[in-house]
Amino acid sequence: MNPTPPLGTHAAIPKPALDQVLGALRDAGYTLVGPKVADGAIVYGEITGIADLPVGWTAEQEAGRYRLRPGVPGRLFGFAVGPHAPKRYLYPSTATLFRTRRTAEGFEVLPGEEAAPRYALVGVRACDLAAIAIQDRVFLDGPAPDPHYRARREAAFLLAVNCLEPGGTCFCASTRTGPRCTTGFDLALTELDEVLLVEVGSEAGAAMLAAADWRPASAFELTRARRALAEAEGRMGRTMDVRDLPDLLYERLDHPRWEAVAARCLSCANCTMVCPTCFCADVVDTSDLTGGEAARVRVWDSCFNHEFSYVFGGHLRPNIRARYRQWLTHKLATWIDQYGVLGCVGCGRCITWCPAAIDLTEELAAIRGGEPT
Amino acid sequence: MSMTAVGPVPPAPHPLQPHAARLVTVTPEAPGIATYVFELADPALRARYAFAPGQFNMLFLPGIGECAISLSSDAGEPGRLAHTVRAVGSVTRAIARLRPGDAIGLRGPYGSPWPVDRLRGRDLILVAGGIGLAPLRPVVYHLIRHRPAFGRVQLLIGARVPADLLFVSEYQAWRAAEIEVIETVDRADETWTGRVGVVPVLFYQLRPDPRRTAVLTCGPEIMMRFVVYEALARRIPRDAIYLSLERNMKCAVAVCGRCQYGPFFLCKDGPVLSYDRVEPFFSVEEY
Ligand SMILES: Cc1cc2nc3c(=O)[nH]c(=O)nc-3n(C[C@H](O)[C@H](O)[C@H](O)COP(=O)(O)OP(=O)(O)OC[C@H]3O[C@@H](n4cnc5c(N)ncnc54)[C@H](O)[C@@H]3O)c2cc1C
Ligand code: SF4
Ligand code: SF4
Numbered sequence: 263m264n265p266t267p268p269l270g271t272h273a274a275i276p277k278p279a280l281d282q283v284l285g286a287l288r289d290a291g292y293t294l295v296g297p298k299v300a301d302g303a304i305v306y307g308e309i310t311g312i313a314d315l316p317v318g319w320t321a322e323q324e325a326g327r328y329r330l331r332p333g334v335p336g337r338l339f340g341f342a343v344g345p346h347a348p349k350r351y352l353y354p355s356t357a358t359l360f361r362t363r364r365t366a367e368g369f370e371v372l373p374g375e376e377a378a379p380r381y382a383l384v385g386v387r388a389c390d391l392a393a394i395a396i397q398d399r400v401f402l403d404g405p406a407p408d409p410h411y412r413a414r415r416e417a418a419f420l421l422a423v424n425c426l427e428p429g430g431t432c433f434c435a436s437t438r439t440g441p442r443c444t445t446g447f448d449l450a451l452t453e454l455d456e457v458l459l460v461e462v463g464s465e466a467g468a469a470m471l472a473a474a475d476w477r478p479a480s481a482f483e484l485t486r487a488r489r490a491l492a493e494a495e496g497r498m499g500r501t502m503d504v505r506d507l508p509d510l511l512y513e514r515l516d517h518p519r520w521e522a523v524a525a526r527c528l529s530c531a532n533c534t535m536v537c538p539t540c541f542c543a544d545v546v547d548t549s550d551l552t553g554g555e556a557a558r559v560r561v562w563d564s565c566f567n568h569e570f571s572y573v574f575g576g577h578l579r580p581n582i583r584a585r586y587r588q589w590l591t592h593k594l595a596t597w598i599d600q601y602g603v604l605g606c607v608g609c610g611r612c613i614t615w616c617p618a619a620i621d622l623t624e625e626l627a628a629i630r631g632g633e634p635t
Numbered sequence: 636m637s638m639t640a641v642g643p644v645p646p647a648p649h650p651l652q653p654h655a656a657r658l659v660t661v662t663p664e665a666p667g668i669a670t671y672v673f674e675l676a677d678p679a680l681r682a683r684y685a686f687a688p689g690q691f692n693m694l695f696l697p698g699i700g701e702c703a704i705s706l707s708s709d710a711g712e713p714g715r716l717a718h719t720v721r722a723v724g725s726v727t728r729a730i731a732r733l734r735p736g737d738a739i740g741l742r743g744p745y746g747s748p749w750p751v752d753r754l755r756g757r758d759l760i761l762v763a764g765g766i767g768l769a770p771l772r773p774v775v776y777h778l779i780r781h782r783p784a785f786g787r788v789q790l791l792i793g794a795r796v797p798a799d800l801l802f803v804s805e806y807q808a809w810r811a812a813e814i815e816v817i818e819t820v821d822r823a824d825e826t827w828t829g830r831v832g833v834v835p836v837l838f839y840q841l842r843p844d845p846r847r848t849a850v851l852t853c854g855p856e857i858m859m860r861f862v863v864y865e866a867l868a869r870r871i872p873r874d875a876i877y878l879s880l881e882r883n884m885k886c887a888v889a890v891c892g893r894c895q896y897g898p899f900f901l902c903k904d905g906p907v908l909s910y911d912r913v914e915p916f917f918s919v920e921e922y
Contacts, residue, residue, distance in 0.1 A: 558651065
């Protein structure tokens with residue numbers, strides 16, 4: 263058995279030793295979830311070890327375009343984020359809030375979810391850590407903390423990865439949410455050519471790292487990691503000027519650009535589904551055929567959906583112009599008033615996965631009045 | 636960050652779970668509108684429950700759904716929870732089919748109240764359109780209970796047709812408590828001898844003192860727009876005009892995101908907001 267590293271340790275392990283850490287997590291009762299190749303993309307799914315990771319793969323990302331291609335052979339994490347965010351494990355797209363059963367007096371209320379799953383999320387990037395911190399505020403700091411989110415969140419282990427190869431639509435350097443993982447992880451990896459550097463962020467992380475043959479990282483290795491991260495910061499595919507937000511957008515709610523983007527936007531809601539911070543939901547009712555048992559189910563919703571703004575008498579945002587404006591002003595303006603931070607962590611997913619290739623950094627730049635920087 | 640405990644995490648009751656309640660009485664008010672008085676089933680909860688004028692509850696029927704309905708009763712009598720409901724869709728129509736004794740789910744109260752305590756000593760103009768009188772009725776009851784603490788009170792009520800006027804049988808008692816009730820209808824019928832015209836027009840006959848007057852309004856947004864216009868034209872300050880706004884709402888605890896109005900969640904920061912806070916958004920088309 264190896265010694266348990268203290269908090270804040272920068273350790274180094276041979277790449278194959280990552281399997282020892284993953285094995286320890288599995289033995290501790292975690293379900294391992296990590297990046298893997300499926301359906302032509304790098305998505306999140308259950309993994310058993312290194313062999314399931316997209317080893318040697320990377321992806322080209324541009325507005326409205328995503329293409330897998332071979333990357334550096336042997337590289338475990340040589341890609342940026344794909345369409346899935348950790349959100350789908352901490353705040354699943356469907357959750358039964360509670361159930362009801364008919365009784366002689368009326369009805370009784372029964373719990374909805376069984377015990378929360380314990381996920382070890384592998385390969386979480388800095389932008390997604392920032393997104394998790396944001397969703398913590400949404401679900402845990404509000405007037406009524408959400409017990410479903412809390413249970414999954416407290417049970418989760420976050421094995422983060424520093425991004426050395428930002429994607430074509432990334433701009434976390436602009437939103438100051440990456441590419442380095444600074445907080446909120448149990449363990450954070452930096453992948454160098456022959457070793458993995460591991461930073462210990464929690465007691466739980468230390469306990470898991472103790473399963474691997476670790477040694478302290480050398481000064482040389484740490485310098486290389488720092489240089490690689492600084493270089494990555496300069497290679498972001500996009501930038502976004504976040505100055506003067508939120509006021510800039512509040513002053514320009516009538517800007518003609520809203521009309522122009524609405525002419526291209528399909529209101530398909532893809533951007534909100536892939537976004538790691540978007541949290542809007544609907545609550546729907548299901549019941550069995552007799553009506554004796556029923557459930558209230560929360561499902562992801564989107565401000566791009568027609569029904570979202572329905573009140574008796576009509577839809578308040580019948581036009582795409584108003585919906586796109588609602589989305590972008592929420593992300594980049596009202597979010598700051600609500601939660602004290604931008605609602606965008608610069609992950610670029612909404613740009614990549616928009617079928618109309620709409621790029622929020624371009625839209626903001628146009629509304630700001632200058633050319634995209 | 637993870638906690639060290641390993642093992643399944645037991646479920647906790649969800650804040651969206653309703654409390655059991657029972658329908659006590661139904662009072663028809665107007666075509667399609669009735670007042671339903673509910674009583675919480677749990678005596679301990681009933682004793683603890685308190686609300687302020689302008690707040691609302693979420694009313695739930697299993698398998699059908701849930702909706703936001705304002706409390707329309709006297710906050711001084713919190714054991715009697717009256718809700719005046721217009722049947723417009725699946726939940727509200729199902730409420731209309733309930734009989735006394737039937738079970739319903741109820742959770743609340745939610746939302747920001749009318750700032751009645753801060754308005755002590757002021758003249759008040761209350762402006763209600765249609766069902767918008769329901770969330771203002773607890774203000775009327777509050778004023779009656781504390782009448783000497785307030786100056787002149789005028790209550791402007793608008794309805795589409797005379798039969799739609801709510802709580803008509805109470806107007807006499809309100810007037811007796813020195814609340815000037817002024818009604819108007821959009822369209823008169825043969826029974827009607829009163830005023831005809833939209834509510835904001837009633838402002839023409841008021842001479843409010845802008846330094847001491849506050850306006851509280853609830854009704855269709857288009858009506859409130861004109862109310863704001865008339866109030867501002869009479870130099871009533873922006874922060875003395877209060878609106879109760881309405882948006883689609885599913886959770887009432889600021890997580891479903893649907894009731895956002897600019898930076899505000901209307902379930903938590905609203906529904907009652909002063910005009911100075913909503914002004915940047917109030918005149919934006921389709922906001
Ligand atoms: C703070 C607040 C207070 C309210 N107070 C009252 C009141 O005192 N009396 C009253 O009759 N009505 C009130 N309403 C409106 C009432 O909530 C809607 O009429 C009701 O939600 C319609 O639901 P439904 O299932 O019958 O209709 P459907 O058309 O079947 O509704 C479908 C869904 O749309 C949403 N929805 C539809 N209309 C509205 C609306 N106007 N406001 C918010 N969500 C809506 C609801 O989420 C509902 O679940 C209030 C609304 C809000 C936001
Ligand atoms: S911006 Fe793009 S992804 Fe978002 S709704 Fe419009 S078309 Fe869909
Ligand atoms: S708005 Fe787009 S770039 Fe920003 S966090 Fe959401 S998906 Fe990522």
